[in-house]
Amino acid sequence: MANFVIVGAGECGARAAFALREKGFDGAITLIGSEAHLPYERPPLSKDALVAGAGPKLVAEATRYAEARIDVLTGRAVVEIDRAGNRILFDDGAALPYDKLLLATGARPRALPGTRHGGRIAALRSHDDAARIRAHLVEGSHIAILGGGFIGLELAASARKLGATVTLIEGLPRVLSRGVPAEIAEIVAHRHAAEGVEILCGAKVAGVEELPGEVCLTLESGRIVSANLLVVGIGAVPNTELAEAAGLVVENGISVDGRLRTSDPDIFAAGDCTSYPLPLYGERRIRLESWRNAQEQGQLAAANMLGGTQAHSAVPWFWSDQYDMTLQIAGLADGAATTVRREVGEGAFILFHLDAGGRLIAASGIGPGNVVARDIRLAEMLIAARVHPDPAELAAPETKLKKLLAA
Amino acid sequence: MSDTWVEVCAADEIDEEDVIRFDHSGRTFAIYRSPEDTYHATDGLCTHEKIHLADGLVMDHVIECPKHNGRFNYKTGEAKGAPVCVDLRTYPVKVEGGTVFIGL
Numbered sequence: 001m002a003n004f005v006i007v008g009a010g011e012c013g014a015r016a017a018f019a020l021r022e023k024g025f026d027g028a029i030t031l032i033g034s035e036a037h038l039p040y041e042r043p044p045l046s047k048d049a050l051v052a053g054a055g056p057k058l059v060a061e062a063t064r065y066a067e068a069r070i071d072v073l074t075g076r077a078v079v080e081i082d083r084a085g086n087r088i089l090f091d092d093g094a095a096l097p098y099d100k101l102l103l104a105t106g107a108r109p110r111a112l113p114g115t116r117h118g119g120r121i122a123a124l125r126s127h128d129d130a131a132r133i134r135a136h137l138v139e140g141s142h143i144a145i146l147g148g149g150f151i152g153l154e155l156a157a158s159a160r161k162l163g164a165t166v167t168l169i170e171g172l173p174r175v176l177s178r179g180v181p182a183e184i185a186e187i188v189a190h191r192h193a194a195e196g197v198e199i200l201c202g203a204k205v206a207g208v209e210e211l212p213g214e215v216c217l218t219l220e221s222g223r224i225v226s227a228n229l230l231v232v233g234i235g236a237v238p239n240t241e242l243a244e245a246a247g248l249v250v251e252n253g254i255s256v257d258g259r260l261r262t263s264d265p266d267i268f269a270a271g272d273c274t275s276y277p278l279p280l281y282g283e284r285r286i287r288l289e290s291w292r293n294a295q296e297q298g299q300l301a302a303a304n305m306l307g308g309t310q311a312h313s314a315v316p317w318f319w320s321d322q323y324d325m326t327l328q329i330a331g332l333a334d335g336a337a338t339t340v341r342r343e344v345g346e347g348a349f350i351l352f353h354l355d356a357g358g359r360l361i362a363a364s365g366i367g368p369g370n371v372v373a374r375d376i377r378l379a380e381m382l383i384a385a386r387v388h389p390d391p392a393e394l395a396a397p398e399t400k401l402k403k404l405l406a407a
Numbered sequence: 408m409s410d411t412w413v414e415v416c417a418a419d420e421i422d423e424e425d426v427i428r429f430d431h432s433g434r435t436f437a438i439y440r441s442p443e444d445t446y447h448a449t450d451g452l453c454t455h456e457k458i459h460l461a462d463g464l465v466m467d468h469v470i471e472c473p474k475h476n477g478r479f480n481y482k483t484g485e486a487k488g489a490p491v492c493v494d495l496r497t498y499p500v501k502v503e504g505g506t507v508f509i510g511l
């Protein structure tokens with residue numbers, strides 16, 4: 001009987017495991033994760049679940065793994081891939097043979113140089129991180145957030161809902177400088193300011209000191225920010241050590257081809273830990289940290305572990321929730337030559353990004369609730385279809401994007 | 408069997424291959440018009456998180472949730488895979504004299 005092993009029991013690993021069964025694989029499936037919990041969704045950790053103090057939102061209940069005959073090993077870390085012996089080794093010395101191996105090891109928060117996560121310095125990646133942070137989010141407490149990316153900003157919104165005072169420190173001149181147009185970032189920053197979040201942009205940290213009962217940040221400007229907790233949200237680094245030690249190619253993530261194969265034909269990689277070539281953008285190699293990408297790649301890796309030959313071609317897609325606003329982005333906007341704005345109503349709008357040749361390469365939208373969702377989804381399909389739409393038509397609210405797709 | 412037929416809207420208030428939200432006595436529904444001009448109804452909220460499906464996109468016989476793209480067949484209520492795994496409840500619909508009714 002064939003043995004398929006998945007290292008990393010996150011969104012991606014769990015989806016891959018179920019997809020193997022759904023596609024008719026009859027051998028053994030072992031899903032291994034170093035966390036104590038069954039695979040759970042990470043996006044809620046900075047959003048409503050953090051506010052509600054909810055338990056982990058599981059990708060699937062335990063009974064579904066049993067029904068699908070997926071052996072889930074939680075709280076077990078894989079420390080080595082023995083490629084010559086086609087087996088993996090656990091931290092306790094145990095070994096498990098594989099016929100095909102999927103690496104879905106995800107990413108971990110980048111640490112601020114010179115500091116460690118623990119005590120009054122935290123990062124937000126796991127359910128346990130969220131629980132620890134939440135304990136500090138009470139009326140009257142002050143939290144400092146380092147990094148104005150999605151996680152830092154979502155956390156700021158949640159912290160305000162719980163009544164904590166928030167100072168957010170960003171080293172660059174504006175928040176959300178990675179992948180989000182300035183026009184949208186500005187709306188986000190204004191909303192946070194209106195909700196009472198103090199945002200310090202262009203602020204560099206000169207030192208961090210943990211004192212009894214507080215943590216003190218000294219900025220290069222000389223300003224001192226003291227808080228009950230510092231949450232570091234300055235990005236994530238892919239978990240590539242296993243792959244690297246096994247001699248697999250790693251370039252900003254475990255390097256795979258379009259079919260998610262590593263440089264070893266028996267080993268695949270998918271999700272946040274992986275860099276892959278994107279045909280829509282000239283085969284440029286990227287690494288995404290996106291929930292839908294983790295799902296899609298998990299499912300595709302499963303199909304290809306079973307002999308499939310399909311290449312990953314999905315349009316990158318991401319969302320973020322802050323207060324009552326949702327932001328959605330489809331495609332990659334860097335490299336845009338022209339941007340066209342379309343009003344969606346209720347103050348919501350979408351920016352369409354076209355390259356120098358007039359091809360639609362990305363769309364970014366923001367608005368209350370889910371008002372931008374439908375148009376972003378259609379934009380995503382237009383991007384996949386590599387269309388060269390008339391900018392005036394895109395801008396006109398009366399143009400039905402569905403019609404452009406049919407054209 | 409449905410006990411009562413409740414009036415929803417005029418048939419032409421829903422575009423072809425589209426959906427609207429319909430709230431009735433504290434509950435919320437999604438009412439669809441298919442590309443073949445048939446009408447259908449499901450519970451209004453996604454089974455993943457409680458999000459109004461009527462903000463989503465209808466493609467053929469599928470409604471896609473606006474939040475994380477979970478998909479359902481709106482004729483049968485069937486969840487079409489991750490991230491949704493629980494089916495939607497469906498309701499009978501009839502069109503009489505140019506008016507759409509849902510059977511509750």
Ligand SMILES: Cc1cc2nc3c(=O)[nH]c(=O)nc-3n(C[C@H](O)[C@H](O)[C@H](O)COP(=O)(O)OP(=O)(O)OC[C@H]3O[C@@H](n4cnc5c(N)ncnc54)[C@H](O)[C@@H]3O)c2cc1C
Pocket residue numbers: 007008009010011012013032033034035041042043044045046076077078079104105106107124125126151239242270271272273288289290291292294317318319320321
């Ligand atoms: C707070 C937060 C909010 C987010 N919000 C959004 C959002 O709004 N929208 C969006 O699109 N995306 C969001 N994301 C990103 C999304 O959650 C990730 O893209 C997704 O979780 C990636 O899934 P993955 O399975 O590739 O990796 P992960 O979820 O990181 O899972 C990898 C798992 O592998 C385990 N592992 C690693 N190495 C080993 C080993 N050697 N042995 C055993 N186990 C191992 C890890 O412990 C981990 O449990 C958010 C992420 C966070 C942290």
Ligand code: FES
Pocket residue numbers: 453454455456457458472473474475476477478490491
């Ligand atoms: S709320 Fe519908 S897919 Fe998540």
